[in-house]
Amino acid sequence: MSRPPSRRTVLAAALVVTAATGTGAALPATAAEAAPEAPGAAGAPAGPLVDNAFWTSYADWRAGAAHGVRAVSGARPSLVIATPAGTTTYADPHTGRTTTWEYATWTSPLHRPKVPATEVIASWNASTPAGTWLQVELRGRYGDGTDTPWYVMGRWTSGDGDGDIRRTSLDGQSDGRSSIWTDTFAVDDAASGTRLAAYRLRLTLHRTPGSGLTPVVHRIGAMASDIPDRFTVPASTPGLARELTVPRYSQNTHIGQYPEYDNGGEAWCSPTSSQMIIEYWGRVPTAEELAWVNPDFDDPQVCHAARYTYDYQYEGCGNWPFNAAYAATYRELSSAVTRLGSLADVETLVGAGIPVITSQSFLKEELTGAGYGTSGHLMTVIGFTAEGDVIANDPASPSNPAVRRVYRRAEWETIWLRTKRYNASGKVASGTGGVCYVYWPAKPSAAQSRALRSVGLL
Known part of the structure; x- marks a missing residue:
């Protein structure tokens, strides 16, 4: 049967979407399907939706x-x-x-x-x-x-x-x-x-x-x-001026590397973003873990992240939970995939020293200064200017030094939070509705715990 397009935006590429299909036999049911009814270990909702x-x-x-x-x-x-x-x-x-x-x-x-x-x-x-x-x-x-x-x-x-x-x-x-x-x-x-x-x-x-x-x-x-269909969202009121010191890595310096892991470059926005935050928290792959990478390649840890987030059916590195799970394989790191309600939520986390990896899609003219359009892209919010604009480490940059960008708050908030948009052909396409990854220490500080709890992650 035919199905309507999913709101789940494909994240395999920064500039081009490559969706893979396939089948596999489900494992047999191996456990009793009943479990005790209880509210579960739920955090407070990140918003009313x-x-x-x-x-x-x-x-x-x-x-x-x-x-x-x-x-x-x-x-x-x-x-x-x-x-x-x-x-x-x-x-x-x-x-x-x-x-x-x-x-x-x-x-x-x-x-x-x-x-x-x-x-x-x-x-x-x-x-x-x-x-x-x-x-x-x-x-x-x-x-x-x-x-x-x-x-x-x-x-x-x-x-x-x-x-x-x-x-x-x-x-x-x-x-x-x-x-x-x-x-x-x-x-x-x-x-x-x-x-x-x-x-x-x-x-x-x-x-x-x-x-x-x-x-x-x-x-x-x-x-x-349950995020309602929306083409625009109101801009939140700025409330924080802070910038975190996060390593900068460009996905585009890896173009053509490792075809078996989706060929590097524009397909590696998600693992590149993940690696930046993993290293922000002081975790890095060991020399032994990186020994398989071609020594001629810069930033081998990005290649490593791509390999170990790769989804063999999706044929890409943009599987949201696989990226979060990869981050949590590092010593004493926790992670989750969630949705946030506005940039005010991101400010809460950044204010506690926690950067946020966000998913968005946009036309070139919808994000001033980006210089490209994308059907699905990950970047990392590392801070806010005094005017409230977004400071992002954008891996879709030509070099590592060029990764730090400042984007207009209202534009950025719309392309991240909307669920519907018009693509380059003028047709209605999907948006992610505020999806993001959050990585934090397994033993967060008191301030970090308060911030995480406020958005439902603790």
Whole structure:
């Protein structure tokens, strides 16, 4: 059946969109589909149209339905495999290998978002040693009480060695009322009034049989939202003048590098942005981790980020949760994908020292000083001028020194927050409606905690 265009803007390229399609067999249901009903470990909504819910504490892990997993307490509570619930096989469509895995599952309590949702995006923080991987699924409940299927929101591993699966999204999932678009659950026809009133998340942890290995999951959750269609938004009132010192990397210095990871350059806005913020927090890949990169290439850590955020079905590095998950593989970093309500929310985070990676699309004439147009692009907000304009590290720049840009506040806020726009052909296209990635220390300061809590991330 044909489906309307998704609001999920493709992020594989800064100047050109490349969407990939594919199929893969869903894993068999391996856990009881019921879990205790509870409000879940929800943060306050980032705005009246957004609800964030995350499970991360020892009590959160204990509140779910466990089948072969156990909760581990400590400074950073986690979920691990205890005694596997059984074995399953997975035919990897990207390697051609069919492999047997031990598995264990955890299913969250039923969460009822504060706003009935048209879209849901899951994100997670975990480590997966070689020979392990995880799958994240979502099962929604519509307002009429009927349930969606278990939708696969991602099959993920931090590695890509011979014993690992290939990170992948799974398009083609639908029940005729909702569908999965790469990394986003979306109601097919929001105008029909169909909304998701509740959902559960299910984690399935996998490991090589008999190995004793385990993924370690520190955080899982989702952002649910119902953003109305809008071509424009009112500009928020400036409230902060501050600039954070964030490393500057250009994606365009990597043009033509590593065709197997979408060929560098204009396709690498997301991992380049992620790498800037990872290094802002003082984390870098080791020399050993970078040894595979051609020594003639500058900024090998950007190549590394592209490789380890690459989605083998999407055939690009712009999968939102995969970027957030990559950031959280670094020591004591947390991450999430969410939506923010305005630049005032970004000011709250930047004021606490937390930069924000944002997703936007625009024509060349819609963003003064950019010098390009894009169907989907990531850049990093690092501060605000005294006039309230946005200081951004824009990776779509010709060189590292040119990455720092200042963009007009009203223009920038519109291209980020709108859900509808006109493309270069004059046709209506989609916008992201305020989607962003946020990365922060696993042990935030008091000021950082207050800022994160105010936008629903703690």
